[in-house]
Each structure stands twice: as C-alpha cells, then as structure tokens.
Amino acid sequence: MKHIAVSAEHEYRVHLNVHFEGVLNEISQSHSKVFVIAPQYIVDNYHLTQFLHALDNTTLFVVPDGEHQKDISVIDQIWQGMGEAGLTRSDALVAIGGGATTDLGGFAAATWLRGVAWYAIPTTLAAMVDASVGGKTGINSHIGKNLIGSFHSPRGVHIDLRFLKTLSDRDFAAGLAEVIKVGFIRDSEILDILQSHNNVSKAHEVSEELIFRSIVVKADVVSQDFQESKLREILNYGHTFGHAIEKMSHYEIRHGEAVSVGLVFAAELSGKLLGLKEEVIELHRSILQQYDLPTSTKMPFAPILELMRSDKKARGSSLRFIGLNSIGSPHWLEDVTSDILETTYERIAE
Numbered sequence: 379m380k381h382i383a384v385s386a387e388h389e390y391r392v393h394l395n396v397h398f399e400g401v402l403n404e405i406s407q408s409h410s411k412v413f414v415i416a417p418q419y420i421v422d423n424y425h426l427t428q429f430l431h432a433l434d435n436t437t438l439f440v441v442p443d444g445e446h447q448k449d450i451s452v453i454d455q456i457w458q459g460m461g462e463a464g465l466t467r468s469d470a471l472v473a474i475g476g477g478a479t480t481d482l483g484g485f486a487a488a489t490w491l492r493g494v495a496w497y498a499i500p501t502t503l504a505a506m507v508d509a510s511v512g513g514k515t516g517i518n519s520h521i522g523k524n525l526i527g528s529f530h531s532p533r534g535v536h537i538d539l540r541f542l543k544t545l546s547d548r549d550f551a552a553g554l555a556e557v558i559k560v561g562f563i564r565d566s567e568i569l570d571i572l573q574s575h576n577n578v579s580k581a582h583e584v585s586e587e588l589i590f591r592s593i594v595v596k597a598d599v600v601s602q603d604f605q606e607s608k609l610r611e612i613l614n615y616g617h618t619f620g621h622a623i624e625k626m627s628h629y630e631i632r633h634g635e636a637v638s639v640g641l642v643f644a645a646e647l648s649g650k651l652l653g654l655k656e657e658v659i660e661l662h663r664s665i666l667q668q669y670d671l672p673t674s675t676k677m678p679f680a681p682i683l684e685l686m687r688s689d690k691k692a693r694g695s696s697l698r699f700i701g702l703n704s705i706g707s708p709h710w711l712e713d714v715t716s717d718i719l720e721t722t723y724e725r726i727a728e
C-alpha cells in the first residue's frame with residue numbers, strides 16, 4: 379500500500395491499493411455512526427448490503443446512478459436519512475462510487491450539521507485520479523452543472539483497485555483522459571508509459587502506477603492552492619472547451635471524452651499562441667486515439683463559444699485558457715480573441 383499526503387483545510391492521505399472491506403471496518407470502529415452511500419450497481423456487485431449488515435453502526439443509502447444523483451432532491455433524502463440515523467458531529471459519511479457519488483457524498487457531509495467527516499472510496503478511474511482528491515464537492519441544478527458546492531476535503535481517500543475490473547472500457551478510457559492531461563501538464567513519464575501500453579487492456583496492467591503518478595501531481599497542486607486562486611487552474615487544461623461540448627451534448631458524452639477533444643483544442647491553441655511544437659500537438663492526438671478517445675467534434679462553433687464565455691471558470695467576461703509552452707510547462711492565456719478561437723476550432727472540426 380502507498381500513501382500520498384494532501385494538505386488542504388486539514389491534512390489527509392490518499393491510500394492506494396487497499397481492500398474496501400478493511401477500510402469500512404476501521405471507519406466503523408472510529409465513529410459511533412457511519413452513513414454509507416453507494417449506487418445500486420456497486421451495492422449489488424460488491425455485496426455491500428451483506429457486508430454492512432455485519433457492522434451494526436452503519437446505515438446504507440442507495441443513490442441513483444450517474445449524474446442523476448447530483449440533484450437537490452437526492453441531497454434532501456440523504457439529509458432526511460442522516461437525521462433518521464441520528465448522525466451527529468462526531469459521526470461520518472462514506473461515499474463509495476464514481477465521481478458523481480463522491481461529489482454528492484462530499485456535499486452532503488459539508489452541509490450536514492455545518493460539516494461532518496467523510497471518506498471517499500472511489501470506484502471509477504475518473505474518481506480515483508481526480509474527483510475524490512482535492513476537496514471539491516457539489517451537485518447540479520437547472521442553472522448548470524456543479525454550480526452549487528463547497529470545498530470540504532475528505533478525512534481519507536481509499537483506493538481499491540479491484541473496482542476497476544468491472545469498469546467498462548469506455549469509462550476506463552474516459553478516466554485515462556484526465557491521466558493524459560496530467561502527463562502533458564506535469565509528468566511526461568505518464569506519456570511514456572501510455573505510449574508503451576497503447577490500448578485499454580494494456581493500460582489496465584499499469585493502472586496502479588498511472589493512478590499513483592496522477593494523484594501525486596493533483597495532491598501537490600491542491601496542497602499549494604486549495605481554493606484555486608491560480609496554480610490549481612492548470613488542472614483545467616483542456617476543460618474550457620471540454621465543458622462546453624460536454625454541456626452541448628446534454629451530458630451524453632462522458633466528461634473524459636469531452637476533455638479529450640478539449641485537450642487537442644488546447645494544444646492547437648498553444649501551437650498558435652505559444653509556439654507549442656507540431657509534434658507535441660500530434661502526440662496529444664495519437665495518445666488519446668490509442669484509447670479510442672475522440673479528438674475532433676461535429677458540434678458548431680458559435681454555441682461552443684457562447685458556452686465557453688459562460689464557463690464558471692471564466693473570470694468576468696474574459697476567456698481564459700490553460701495552454702502549454704512545452705510538455706510539463708503550462709501557461710495561462712488571458713483574453714484570447716474569438717478570431718483565434720475560431721481558427722483553432724477549424725483544426726479540430728470534423
């Protein structure tokens with residue numbers, strides 16, 4: 379087992395390569411009551427009901443699948459469940475699931491009694507390398523995705539790699555898009571590993587190392603800039619464009635798939651504005667394509683531009699992007715004109 383330390387509003391550790399049963403046992407011994415949330419798929423396939431039944435101070439709450447769980451009506455039911463379970467300040471919540479479940483669970487913990495302890499047990503690659511680490515929690519509303527939330531770090535993140543075995547190739551690849559992002563902004567060794575493990579099943583063989591390397595970078599960046607005043611923005615490489623097409627698809631495409639196209643867009647933009655070498659731009663395409671991740675879009679430019687302007691990461695009306703000078707050297711691009719964005723878009727339009 380390996381640990382990675384994160385320093386945020388409190389210090390906590392990401393524990394890599396644990397068994398979730400042992401983790402739940404330990405958590406249940408350190409709090410008088412534990413409220414566990416998980417989607418049905420995980421409850422059924424990982425026999426959570428039977429396991430938790432043996433720990434008599436736990437309550438299991440099954441959440442809806444996917445993005446639907448990040449809804450105010452679900453939070454309302456969780457609050458009610460925590461109330462009925464008599465969850466007090468010294469008790470804890472555990473979120474077992476993908477990024478949607480850890481976002482939801484973290485937010486429920488942030489709001490109950492003005493903040494109770496919570497633990498993340500991520501079950502998708504996206505949640506392991508990204509969503510469960512960093513303390514951003516939240517839900518969606520009719521106004522937009524992730525607009526309601528709180529910075530509320532978990533007490534611990536516990537990664538059980540066995541969960542990856544049941545993940546679909548599509549979801550595994552979507553998680554890899556975030557790993558590839560980390561390779562370009564900070565850790566080029568990730569890119570070397572991925573080039574020599576050039577399909578999903580080969581990448582599975584090195585998942586522990588890829589997860590470890592990605593979390594080391596995220597933990598370092600978050601520890602320096604928890605509330606995203608500047609440095610943490612580098613983790614948004616590929617995301618301004620990615621969020622826009624994710625929204626235009628009405629969340630039919632995976633977040634990682636949208637980020638994949640966004641990474642190529644950000645690389646092309648960096649070619650124009652920062653002189654990023656053509657071979658590095660092509661490396662974005664070739665690595666992403668190894669995992670069948672999309673690198674172009676059919677969506678029209680005008681609404682994408684509109685959505686990029688309204689991205690919550692925009693400051694005032696200025697459009698900001700993270701670009702690359704070279705591999706490992708991100709650069710903040712401010713006030714990028716719509717003409718430049720349009721000619722960049724033409725490079726990735728189908």
Ligand SMILES: NC(=O)c1ccc[n+]([C@@H]2O[C@H](COP(=O)([O-])OP(=O)(O)OC[C@H]3O[C@@H](n4cnc5c(N)ncnc54)[C@H](O)[C@@H]3O)[C@@H](O)[C@H]2O)c1
Nearest residue numbers: 444445476477478479501502504505508509514541544545
């Ligand atoms: N807080 C953050 O910093 C942060 C960062 C990135 C993404 N996110 C959020 O994370 C979410 C995306 O994460 P995600 O892709 O994990 O989404 P998800 O939680 O919706 O999971 C995707 C699908 O995989 C299923 N699943 C989960 N674990 C499984 C397993 N082990 N085997 C088989 N199927 C499994 C889920 O039931 C779901 O259908 C979005 O809501 C996004 O906003 C948050």
Ligand SMILES: [Zn+2]
Nearest residue numbers: 508556633637
């Ligand atoms: Zn992302």
